[in-house]
Amino acid sequence: MPRWRSSYECSSFNPGQLPPAGIPEIAVAGRSNVGKSSLVNRLLGARLAHVGATPGKTRSINFFLVEREGAPCFRLVDLPGFGYAARSKGERDQWARLVGAYASGRDSLLLVLHLVDFRHGLLKNDILLQEWLSGSGLPIFVVFTKGDKISRGKRQQTRDGYIKDGLKSLDVPIVTSSIDNTGIEETRSFIESHLDARGFA
Ligand SMILES: Nc1nc2c(ncn2[C@@H]2O[C@H](COP(=O)(O)OP(=O)(O)OP(=O)(O)O)[C@@H](O)[C@H]2O)c(=O)[nH]1
Ligand SMILES: [Mg+2]
Structure with a gap:
């Protein structure tokens, strides 16, 4: 796979x-503290997004440019966390x-990666977010975060259970960890093939 810069x-x-729309965009959405900015950094291969131990770290929409072979390829867009309970209406x-x-x-905006904490599966706010995104006509792909918190032997069974419970995702969700890099390359490949399928190879 060509290197991302x-x-x-x-x-x-x-x-x-x-910023004005132009090049393809892939956004990263999910509950506060689920690990959006951490995953963005892993995908980008650089510590460009701010990570925080307390929910509500990212309050703005942050745009990162990915170039491939010297040409702009797409923007990875880090969204603020959705629905942190302690925050006001x-x-x-x-x-x-x-x-x-x-x-x-x-x-x-070609795709929204919906990040879901692998320890919990879809919580009420995740379901609300899925409804909001699909109601806006946006394609959703679920990426589980914090996979390192579940032992390797239980990961497939855990993932299959969440799929059975029902979730909206373009394809079988990927389990990732920003601690040990699980699933990062697979997520990059998914983004590449989605860009390709939408005519932005
Ligand atoms: N164990 C583990 N911790 C993680 C992982 N990804 C993120 N974290 C931790 O989770 C916390 C939140 O990470 P962020 O990346 O800031 O989460 P966020 O979704 O961007 O949070 P907001 O910007 O507040 O919405 C930090 O303490 C991270 O170190 C992971 O894959 N595994
Ligand atoms: Mg963040």
Whole structure:
């Protein structure tokens, strides 16, 4: 697979700061603290996104440019965490306003990676997020995070159980860990093949 070269592009704290659409975008969504920024860094191969031990670290939409063979290939987009319970309704509304302004009618947004904590599977907020994303017409692919917290021998059974419980995902979800790199290369390949399938090889 050709090497990705990544760089930070910009951050949007409000709809007025969103960069113009253009090149294909792959967004990373999920509950606060699920490991979005950590996975973004692993995929990019660089510590460009800010990681935090407390939920609510990422408040802006952060855009990272991935180049392949010297040419812009796509943007990886780190979204703020969805639905942290301790936050006020006002802040949840702010999430919907900002992410809604970003995602609505953005033809260049090809795919949303929905990150789900492998220890818990889909919680209420994950189901709400899936409904919101699919209601916005966005293709969803589930990526499990923190796979290192479940022993290797139990991973397949755990994943199959979550699939059986029901989830929206374009394909069989990938189990990842940003600690030991499990599933990172597989996720990169999935992104590459999705870009390819959508005509952006
Ligand atoms: N064990 C383990 N911990 C992880 C993994 N990925 C992230 N973490 C930890 O989970 C915490 C949250 O990580 P972030 O990457 O900041 O999570 P986030 O989803 O971007 O959080 P918000 O920006 O607050 O929505 C940090 O303490 C990370 O070190 C993982 O794969 N395994
Ligand atoms: Mg984050």
